[in-house]
Amino acid sequence: MDPRTGMPRVGMVGGGQLARMTQQAAIGLGQTLRVLAVSADDSAALVTPELEIGIHTDLVALRSFAQGCEVVTFDHEHVPTEHIRTLASEGHAMYPGADALEHAQDKGVMRRKLRAMGLPVPPFSVIPADANSELTHKATEEFAAAHGWPVVLKTCRGGYDGRGVWILKDSAHAAAVLTHLGSAGDLLVETLVPLDRELAAVVARSPFGQAAAWPVVETVQQQGICVEVIAPAQNLDDARAVAAQELALSIAASLGVVGVLAVELFEVAPSAQFPGGLVINELAMRPHNSGHWSIDGAITSQFEQHLRAVLDYPLGKTDAVFPVMVMGNVIGGSLDSPGAGMGMDERIHHLAARFPAVKVHLYGKSFRPGRKLGHVNVGGSDLAVTRRTAQLAALWLSDGVWGDGYAIHGPADDASDSPQHQRGTDRGAR
Amino acid sequence: MDPRTGMPRVGMVGGGQLARMTQQAAIGLGQTLRVLAVSADDSAALVTPELEIGIHTDLVALRSFAQGCEVVTFDHEHVPTEHIRTLASEGHAMYPGADALEHAQDKGVMRRKLRAMGLPVPPFSVIPADANSELTHKATEEFAAAHGWPVVLKTCRGGYDGRGVWILKDSAHAAAVLTHLGSAGDLLVETLVPLDRELAAVVARSPFGQAAAWPVVETVQQQGICVEVIAPAQNLDDARAVAAQELALSIAASLGVVGVLAVELFEVAPSAQFPGGLVINELAMRPHNSGHWSIDGAITSQFEQHLRAVLDYPLGKTDAVFPVMVMGNVIGGSLDSPGAGMGMDERIHHLAARFPAVKVHLYGKSFRPGRKLGHVNVGGSDLAVTRRTAQLAALWLSDGVWGDGYAIHGPADDASDSPQHQRGTDRGAR
The missing domain is CATH 3.30.1490.20 (ATP-grasp fold, A domain)
Known part of the structure; x- marks a missing residue:
């Protein structure tokens, strides 16, 4: 326990954006996330004072890090399971444990296990x-x-x-x-499974065995990278949605997962081979891109839930707050884009002027084409409007280009003239 | 700008809970809040790596701090205006400025100004x-x-x-x-104004002159301390709600406030003296207790909005997300309470078991009777249920006592048996 606050110290191995967003959740719970990062410039390293620099494959660094934590968890799946086993045998709480995590590290191990469980795999x-x-x-x-x-x-x-x-x-x-x-x-x-679309069932499970599932979402990929998540998945048959949640919960229980588990699924035409119309693609045992919407769109975000789970706190409610929320990934665009010269600070400024309800989450990373730099969340009640807004916002932050030719100096198209939003008379020139 | 990220560096003088919660918002915007705190154990000092230790009355410390920031703002109102003027004259962006801030520092100055503006003051x-x-x-x-x-x-x-x-x-x-x-x-x-209840109109304003108002809230005080906020204020006449927002916006514009401005109001029976049924009590020029609900209950929280305002970003939408949200302050209870021996970690554990939808915000402070240690936010559609939940949750975290005699080892009264929330078979003994 942190002697200054009496609160537990959770350590996360890896300094990426997942650790960064977990630190946001930790602050609310009265904690400070401890991070083992490769570099002081890593995404999460920039936002926590409880930083150790070290490589996740170095047992000595991992052990030293674990000694300052009540619980150790992971920002990625690259920590060798033998190191996790060694530290667990030395009495450190390591979640998810090695027996579970190897199913997220090795697709062969995962496929064999799921097939043995009778779950739908190709x-x-x-x-x-x-x-x-x-x-x-x-x-x-x-x-x-x-x-x-x-x-x-x-x-x-x-x-x-x-x-x-x-x-x-x-x-x-x-x-x-x-x-x-x-x-x-x-x-x-x-x-190769002919699929209608991709879904993700994200759940969390605690050592106590309590588990909770968020609404099933649709994920949209381009060139193998997730670009968009629609929560909840639209026009998804209720029984199939519950089946997807139960499938993820059963995997979490069977594998003894602790923390967040994301199950990436293909939705397919029901067949003799896949009568439920679902096929499991991948597993991730950590907060996952398909759960980023939950920061702004669910009662409990996946980052808070992951902390609750690894601390064996009772889990939080996972209900969605908006009829629909769309998450759009911000992925560094081409250096040849007409907007390439515009920094992220200026991009946010213009985005905020046009779309005052868009929630921006930036990871503190320097620009590089193809790099995940952040994401946007947009909540709403109309799918088409919400999705269009998220796509425009994500493209703008990615490329510095409005996909619909919007002129930066034009009037904001959803500004309000109500007393709730007004401009003063001293706006001056910009 | 931070050379690692290309994002602006906002500095906040004072390391209290307001700075702590502003750091949460800063992370989402791709930033790291810089904090000038008196002690490394201060609430905000615990959660940011960008910490300087110094006293807010020390011009040398303030200057050194300001030199590492694009903008300097305040967690409290105790920075001497002469220091703010000095640093502003040296070219530092200090928001809110001294001319505005003195109205929040000195009630005499405030009362004279508001009377001169023709606003309702006693x-x-x-x-x-x-x-x-x-x-x-x-x-x-x-x-x-x-x-x-x-x-x-x-x-x-x-x-x-x-x-x-x-x-x-x-x-x-x-x-x-x-x-x-x-x-x-x-x-x-x-x-002494005979009042029906207390309200607060919270707004934000940017240097550009853009302003935005959150829904007017009701604040409930006990012994002069805010214990509860109901957002929006219930059964408030629409015209009076708009009048309260316009009053706050007019104060923000007239005083040249930059950042969040909270106007504490009395609602009174309309009279010749106060025909609008509103009387201004106090001003605060920073995120304020009456706006804490916005973290979980509004599209844009007051902390994000304060950052947007001082950075002169266009402001975010202020709409409420829930029909009603109740904020309950967690205030250190009596050392004679039967629950006094229970640490906050254990209190959260039990709270989470009983109320999985309650959002907890703890400030990382050690326990002291009467000290503001955190707050809870509860969103809902039924006022009575929502309010009761927030009161029970806040009392529990404050005193380690359930106000309704709930037995800790009994079944959770709002647990769900749906597939979305299930317990595994390996729950084991606790």
Whole structure:
């Protein structure tokens, strides 16, 4: 316990945006998040005084960090499970535990476990790391012979945001990819599932065994990166929504997850193979991009809930506050964009002028094309308006360009003339 | 600008809970709040890495602090205006400025200005600091002779939460208080206004002159300390609500306020003297207790809005998210309370079990009877239920006692058996 406040000290390994937003939630709970970051410039390192610098693969650094914490949790899935086991055996509370976390670290382990649980996963095969590219090609061809081309090839470990995933359309394509793959560890080959859309069921679970689920959301990806989340997923059959929540809760319970668990799902046409119309794609055991809407859109955000869960506090209500909320990711745009020269401070200024109800969440990162720099949340009652606003806002912050040609110096299109919002007479020139 | 992020550095003088909650808002905007605190254990000092230790009356410390900031603002009203003027003259952006801030620092200056503006204030008289207690008594009696006993005596400077305010029922009472008062600077004597209830109109204004008002709220005080805020104020006449907002906006514009301005009001029976049924009590030029509900209950919180205002960003929407939200202050209870031995960590645990929708905001302060330790926000649609929940939650965190005799080990009275909230089978013993 922090002797100054009597409150528990939660440590998060990794200094990314998830830790940054967890610090916001920690402040409300009377805490200060402790962060083990690689650099003092990391997203979360910029916003907490309880910072240690160290690498998440260094057991000595992890141990030193854990000694100052009541509970240690993770901003990412890259902490070696052997280190987590070692520290747990030394008496440190490490959540999620290694037995659970390996299912989020290794797609082969995850697929085998979920198949054993009888949950809907595509047919797959794991190709061990020691296979050379010729043997791997042979295994891929055998899998395709049984299930048909195209097939999906994934690295079992380390992939994210579309990296480490290839859709192989035929044998020649497979050969070309595998030749350039080099040593990528175990590989997973599975069938390509024809999907209607992607969903995510996000839940949290405490050591006590209490669990809570947020409304199921729709996630929209571009080039393997999540660009948009619609909460709740629109026109989703009630029974299927409950099935998705129950599926995520059952995974959390079976794997002994502690903290937030995001289950990425494909919604498909119901078939003999997938009678429920759901297929599990990936698992993440931490706050997840598909839950960012909850900061502004749910009674309890995923960041507060993650803290409550790892501290074994009773969990908070997960009800949505708005009829619909849309989250748009802010992803560094092209350096050739006409708006590329405009800094984020100026972009926010113009965004605020045009859309005073948009909630901005920036991660304190320097600009780089393709980098997740932040996100926006927009709540509303009309899906089309809400979604359009979120898309325009996210594009503007990403590229410095209004997607609809809006002129910066024009009048704000949703300004209000009511007494609640008025301009004074001394506005001066800008 | 912070070279690491390209974002502005806002500095807040004072390390209290207002700065703490402003840091939460700053994180979302991609910033890190810089804080000048008296101690490294101050509420806000615990949650930001951008900390300087120094006293707010020390010009050298203020100057050094200001040099690292694009804008300097305040957690409290105790920074000497001459220091603010000096630093402004040296080119630092200090918001609110000294000309505005002195109206929140000195009740005599405030009363004179508002009377000159034709705004509803009670009859008053300012007794200069150089009057001895006998002369002060004489001035008080003269005022009472004209306006009748009882009268309200206030120190013009430094009072808060009921300190520095006395209701004098007659001449003998006045003599007794004045004898013990010592040198308290200028004094304000004014009539006691028979009030129906207290309201607050909270607005924000930017240097550009844009202003925005939140819904008018009702504030409930006990022994001069705000214990509860109901947002929006219930059964408030629409025209009177708009009048209260316009009054606050006009004060903000006339005084050139930059940042949040809270106008504490009395609602009274309309009379020839106060035809609008409103009387101005106090001003605060910073985020204010009466706006804490906005963190969970408005599109834009007062803390984010204060940052937007002092940075001259366009202001955010101020609409309420819930039909009603009740804020309850958590104020350290008696050491004789049966729950006094229970730490805040354990109190939160039990609170979360009983009321999973209550939002907790703790300030990281050690326990002391009478000390503001935090607040709770509860949103809902039924006033009675929402208010009762907030009162029970605030009392529980304050005193470690359930006001309704609820048994801690009993079943939670608003737990849900829906799939959204379920308990696993491995709950084990606690």
